[in-house]
Amino acid sequence: MCHSRPASLLIVLSFLLSISACGGGGGGGSDGSASYTIGGTVTGAVNSGLALENNGGDTLEVGGVDFEFATKLADGSSYDVTLAALPEHQLCSMENASGTVAGTDVNDVSVLCRSWRSAALIETGTGEAASPQIAFNNDGNAIAVWVQFDGTQDNIWASIYSPGGGWSAAVVIGDENGDARAPQIAIDDDGNAIVVWTQQSTYYNAWIRRYSPDSGWSSEGLIEFNGGDASDPQIAMNNAGNAIIVWVQNEAPPTSPNPLNLWANTYTPGVGSGTAELVEADAGSAQDPQIAFDSAGNAIAVWEQYNGSTWYDIRASVWAPGSGWAMPEDIETIDDGNSFDPQIVIDGDNNATVVWTSSDGTRFNIWANNWSQAAGWGSEDLIETDNAGDAFDPQIAVDSMGNVIAVWRQRLSVGTGYSTVANTYSPNDGWSSAELIEDPSNGSAGNQQIAFDNEGNAIAVWRNSNIWANTWSPISGWDAATLIENDNAGIAVEPQIAFDGTSNAIAVWAESDGTRDNIRANRFE
Structure with missing residues (x-):
């Protein structure tokens, strides 16, 4: 004769078996040990194509906000989640992507994907705008500068972007008497920026203006008193806020011959601009200068220069604190034609x-x-x-x-x-x-x-x-x-792009609305 077990005993046995199968919260491994899931969330993936891997395999195509890898890991195992493929037209970064399983499921791996937003005007002036430039610091603050006509002359304008506030109202930062042109900007990690440009008086002179997050825009000032037309200024800035500006300039007429020579000046925080000096004094004209800083405070300038007989060559000079500019040297030996645009x-x-x-x-x-x-x-x-x-x-x-x-x-x-x-x-x-x-x-x-x-x-x-x-x-x-813009009212030109320290970017450009050229921008974030 069969005797049935009490219901309470069956419940206890069932509970004990479930604990054994689950391993205390993780899934069962092949050897009966506990195993745990690896997963997380995705933010900003607006296009298809995102795929992830864990420990170099276990590829997972992600189509939603949450993800979880199929393969579970034992307690104490290492995990390393990486990007295997990116969504179309997007870039992604990761947080909490690697670690060690510690007796519980991992669900805090974070994937952040960035995409282009909508293009927008960043100025509302009534005159033609052109020649935009942009600089971004690591904290996500940016400054755009450009040339804009006020009905009488071309001036230098600027707008400041902050992550919480967007674009500020555009302001004039260079309005000396005479047309302004060719603005350039550089920014350090603290958000201090320097803008350089040329503006016409008797001749075109090189001007500078500094921006500080604490005090705003300084007064504008000349960085050269040479006579003759200055053109094509370029600037490099290191994270200490030191800057070097280079440009080309000829002498005041009626000097003959009157080549364009390469000039430079420095800016030191708390001191201001130095004295303009010649980088080279060759008889052949110099053009299209560029400048870059290294992490030790040295800089290199490159430019194209007429060799006096046949072609333009590419030359360079190294600047070091305390010793100044080294003798320029040719950095290319191509003698079949002109070299330019370094x-x-x-x-x-x-x-x-x-x-x-x-x-x-x-x-x-x-x-x-x-x-x-x-x-x-x-x-x-x-x-x-x-x-x-x-x-x-x-x-x-x-x-x-x-x-x-x-x-x-x-x-x-x-x-x-x-x-x-x-x-x-x-x-x-x-x-x-x-x-x-x-x-x-x-x-x-x-x-x-x-x-x-x-x-x-x-x-x-x-x-x-x-x-x-x-x-x-x-x-x-x-x-x-x-x-990244679809306003077909007029032609768009002169794009520029910069990144901040967290992989967000801003592009700026000039674009016609059918009546005049405006400055527009789009964010990649």
Whole structure:
């Protein structure tokens, strides 16, 4: 005869079995030990394509806000969640992505994805606006400057962006008598900024104005008293707030011959501007100067200079605190035609990379050279080998690890419009192969610019009647190009882009509304 067990005994047995199966909160491993899930949340993924990996495998395509890997891990196991693929037109970063399982499920891995927002006006003036520039500091504060007509003359205007407040009302920061042009801006990590430009009096002179978050805009001041027209000022600033400004200037007529020479001046916080000095005094004209600082407080200027007989060459000079400017030297040996449009960056190890355009007698190519404190200048490298069409106007950016991206405009065949082309450089592997990063059928492209964020990602922008952008990451390389403004009332030109310290970016450009050119901006965040 069978006897039934009391119901209370069955409940106790069932409870004990459930505890054994669950391992105290985790799932059961193959050996009966507890195991735990790895997961988290995604913010800002507005496009498809995001994929994650854990410990180099267990790939997970993420289509929503929450995610959880299929493979559970035992207590004490390490986890390392990484990005395997990015959403289209987006860049992503991670927090709490690695650690050790500590007897409970991991659900705090965070993925933050950034995307382009909507383009917007940042000024409401009534005159034509042009030549925008932008600088971002690590805290997410930015300053944009540009030239704008007030009905009588062109002045320098500025607007300040803050993460909590957006764009401030635009203000005039350069309105001396006479037209102003060619503003440039640099900013340090504390948000102190310096703007330089040229403005016409008897001649065009070089001017400077400083911005401090604590006191606002200082008075504007001259940084040279040379006589003759100053043009094309450029500025570099280090995190101590020290700056170097370079420009080209001729002497007051009737001097003959009267070449453009390269000049420089320094700015020191608490002291102000120094005395302008010649960097070179060659008989051949200097043009298109650029300047960059290294982390030790040294700087390198590059420019193009007529060699007195045949062509323009690329030259460079190193500046060091206490000793000033070194003797200029040629950094390229190409003697088949003119070289011009140099650009320079310096990485965190104080190594410099310069790119420029040179003619081989048949077509124009993009070249590069590297400099280090130990070895000086190396040998130039041809960084594109497409001999079908000319290449011009290279721009360059570097990340904290010394990786470099150069972008430029290039004809893919004779008689066609220009397309946006890029090449990447790593300290270990050198230059890779140049590649097209946009659809040539969109029309002729120009005004290419490039910037890196602190995580080794980059964004290139350019104009093609509209403003376009493309993202690059070490994970997947170049994405597909995308429009970042869609106001088709008029042509958009002169884009610029900068990143802050948390991988947010702002692009600014000039765009016609059908009546006048305005300054517009878009945020990548």
